[in-house]
Amino acid sequence: MEILDTLYNEIIGFLGISQAWDILKSGDYIAFRTYDGIIALIYPIIPLLLLLELMLGLIYKKPHAKVYKVNFLIYLFNRIVGRFISIAMVALIIGFFQKYAPFQTDLTWYWLIYGYIVWEFGHFIYHFLAHKVRLFWCLHSTHHAPENMNLSVTHAHFFLEAPYADTIRTTICIVMGVQPELLFLIMFIDGTYGAFIHVGENLMKKGKLGFLHNIILTPSHHRVHHARNPLYMDTNYCNLLNIWDKVFNTYQSEQDNIEIEYGITREMDSGNFFDVYFGEIAVLAKDVFAAPGLKNKFLYLFMPPGWSHTGEHKTAKIAREEYLNTIATRE
Ligand SMILES: [Zn+2]
Numbered sequence: 001m002e003i004l005d006t007l008y009n010e011i012i013g014f015l016g017i018s019q020a021w022d023i024l025k026s027g028d029y030i031a032f033r034t035y036d037g038i039i040a041l042i043y044p045i046i047p048l049l050l051l052l053e054l055m056l057g058l059i060y061k062k063p064h065a066k067v068y069k070v071n072f073l074i075y076l077f078n079r080i081v082g083r084f085i086s087i088a089m090v091a092l093i094i095g096f097f098q099k100y101a102p103f104q105t106d107l108t109w110y111w112l113i114y115g116y117i118v119w120e121f122g123h124f125i126y127h128f129l130a131h132k133v134r135l136f137w138c139l140h141s142t143h144h145a146p147e148n149m150n151l152s153v154t155h156a157h158f159f160l161e162a163p164y165a166d167t168i169r170t171t172i173c174i175v176m177g178v179q180p181e182l183l184f185l186i187m188f189i190d191g192t193y194g195a196f197i198h199v200g201e202n203l204m205k206k207g208k209l210g211f212l213h214n215i216i217l218t219p220s221h222h223r224v225h226h227a228r229n230p231l232y233m234d235t236n237y238c239n240l241l242n243i244w245d246k247v248f249n250t251y252q253s254e255q256d257n258i259e260i261e262y263g264i265t266r267e268m269d270s271g272n273f274f275d276v277y278f279g280e281i282a283v284l285a286k287d288v289f290a291a292p293g294l295k296n297k298f299l300y301l302f303m304p305p306g307w308s309h310t311g312e313h314k315t316a317k318i319a320r321e322e323y324l325n326t327i328a329t330r331e
Pocket residue numbers: 127130131140144225
């Protein structure tokens with residue numbers, strides 16, 4: 001019965017209900033009012049919403065079967081290989097960089113705001129590079145492959161992406177004096193909100209969250225980020241506070257007359273685990289192999305996706321500029 005036990009633990013683990021379940025079993029309901037108790041209640045929200053979304057998809061007959069299937073495989077694959085590398089990485093960085101911070105924050109609400117702004121900056125840097133450096137795009141493209149949006153997309157990541165993202169984000173936070181406890185709190189909020197912004201149209205039609213749309217990053221903004229329409233590509237890199245998108249001019253709101261087309265521009269089979277996971281690496285390897293000279297081979301690795309040694313670039317930036325130019329000449 002070991003397999004059944006493992007399966008049971010995996011399901012409880014995925015749903016994130018083990019802590020809340022322990023509190024319920026102990027009968028010590030007051031524990032829900034403590035910090036750990038609140039966290040225990042927040043953890044299961046996203047997995048439970050994911051199940052609800054899946055059921056609504058079946059009811060509305062918009063089940064996104066392909067997306068769920070591949071993202072489930074990715075979840076399993078990452079569960080086996082990826083998870084622990086990232087945790088080890090964060091511990092290593094804290095140990096190495098904390099002594100270089102000019103000051104240390106406390107666990108207060110104003111330092112939380114400071115820490116969050118610093119974290120978002122780290123997130124912006126990681127995410128921007130993930131889109132603009134072809135080698136990093138190979139890792140990040142797995143997340144952009146799905147051609148529908150739903151909460152399972154949260155799990156669509158190449159297993160090396162979390163260690164790479166956390167290296168950048170954690171280093172910036174630790175050097176800027178964000179103390180580890182505060183950092184973990186921010187990671188938890190960011191992880192939960194970062195999952196929520198993948199809520200699909202089956203659960204939230206518009207995803208603009210009313211007036212909040214003008215203040216923070218909403219599911220609608222993140223849908224724009226996942227779009228391959230020329231106007232939308234490579235915009236909205238932030239997660240919750242989108243100040244850095246506004247500072248660096250990468251902010252784009254959803255336009256009523258431009259329907260979002262999810263996915264990446266390369267022709268691919270988004271229902272194929274191997275294409276979703278390794279497809280961009282294969283295409284990059286082909287380009288590097290075919291490129292004349294060492295310098296060009298090197299440039300393919302580090303220039304933005306769409307860059308070509310022939311000079312006929314097809315980058316997101318060029319596509320967006322061309323689109324904006326045609327709009328300007330039409331008016
Ligand atoms: Zn992205």
